[in-house]
Amino acid sequence: MSQVIKILMVDDHPIIIEGYQNTLMATKNEDQTLIIDTANDCDTANLLMQKSAQDVPYDVLFFDIRLPGSKDGKITSGEDLGVIAKKILPNAKIIILTMFNESYRIHNIIKNVDPDGFLIKSDLTSSELAEAFQHILVSPPYYSSTVSIFLNKLVTSDIHIDDINRKILHLLSQGIKTKSLTEYIDLSMSSIEKRKKQMKLLFSIEDGKDETLIFEARKKGFL
Template sequence: MANKLRILIADDHQLVIQGILCSLKEVGDFDVVTTNNCDTAFQLIKTSEKTTPFQILFTDLSFDNTTEDTKLDGGEELIKAIRNNEIDIKIGVITGHTETNRVYNVISNLNPNAYLLKSKCDAKEIGFAIQKMLASDFYYTHEIHQKIMRRNIVQIQMDDVAIQVLKELPNHAKIGNLEGVIKKNDGTVIKLRSIETKLANLRINLNANNNTDLILKAKELGIID
C-alpha cells in the first residue's frame, strides 16, 4: 500500500484551516498536519525531512500572531528559509493577498509552485493545484494568472523615462512642470512634447481614461508605490 501524501498547512486562522481540510478530504486521503505559525511549520518540515517528509506545504503570507520571539514572521520568510535550506518540498500559497505588486514579488522572487486565493479555494481548485505541483508544474488561480500576465506585458513596455513620468506626475500641478525634471540616462532633458507623447502611450498601454486614472492603475500594477 502506497504511503499517503503528507501535507502541511500553515495559517493563523482556524476557520481557514478547517476550510482547507474539508476541501482536501473531498480530493483524497492525505496525511495532513496543521500549524498556526511559520516557526513551527519550519521545524516540522526540518525534523521530518529524513524520516517522514512532507511533500506539500500550503501557507498563508501574513500571520497576525507573531511575537518578539518569532523568527519567521510570515509566509515569505518561511518560503525563504525552505529555499535557503534546499528542502525538497512543493510550496503552495493560499492567501487573501491579491495586490499586484506583492503577488508579482512573491512569484518572481520565491517561485511558489501554486498561488491560490482563500476566497476561491474549493476542492476542485486545490485538487487541480496538487496535481500540478506533484507533476513539478505551476498553478496560479485565474485571477492571479491574469495579474501576472498583465504585469509582465506592462513591464516589457516600461522604460526609465516612463517610470520617471509616472513617479513625478503626482508631484506637479501641470504637465509642463515635468520639463526639466524628466531626463534620459545620459542626463539629457526630455522635451515637453516627448513627455506628452509618453503619457499618451502610457494611457493606451494601461487602458487609463486620464492621467489620474493612469497613476491609479500604475499603483495597482505595482509599477510605482
C-alpha cells in the same frame, strides 16, 4: 501501491485549515494516503519544517501569507517561511494561499518564493483547491485566475519597472505622500523624484499627476 503524501498546512485560522483538510481528504485519489500536520503561526511552522528536514521531509507545504510572526522577529510571514522551505526542504512543493491580491505583493512572492502553487483565497472554491493540489503534485505550477491575469499583463507589457519603482508606485497607491517616501525607501528625495519622473515618461503621463501615474500603472498590471 499507496502513495504517502506528507503535508504541512499553515494558516492562523483553524477553520480554514479544517476546510482545506476536509477538501483534500474527500477528493484524494484512492491510492493516496495524506498525512497532514498543521500550524497557526510562524514559530510552530518553522519548528515542524526543521524537524521534518531532519526526519521525513514534507512533500507539500501550504502557507498563508499573513501569520503571527516568530518571537525573535526574524520570520514575519508565510513568504518568509517559503524562503526557508526552499533551503531546507528543496523537494517540497510550496503552495501559497492568500487574501492579498495586489500586483505588488504577487510580484514579490513570485520573485522571492517562486511557489509551485499560488492561489488567491477569493478565487478559490473547494473543487479548485482539489484540482490545484493534484495538478501541483504532477505538473507544477498552478496559478489561480487573479495571479494568471497579473502574469499575463506583465508578459504583454513592454514597460520594465524595477523593484524600487514598484515600491514607490505601491506606496503612492496606498496614499503615502511623496515627501514621506524617504521613510519607507532608502533613497534621497531627489532620487525618488527622478524615478517618478522617469516612470511618468515610461507611462506617457502628460498631465504630470501622481494619480494619473497610479491609474496607468494599475491598468497595465503593475499595481
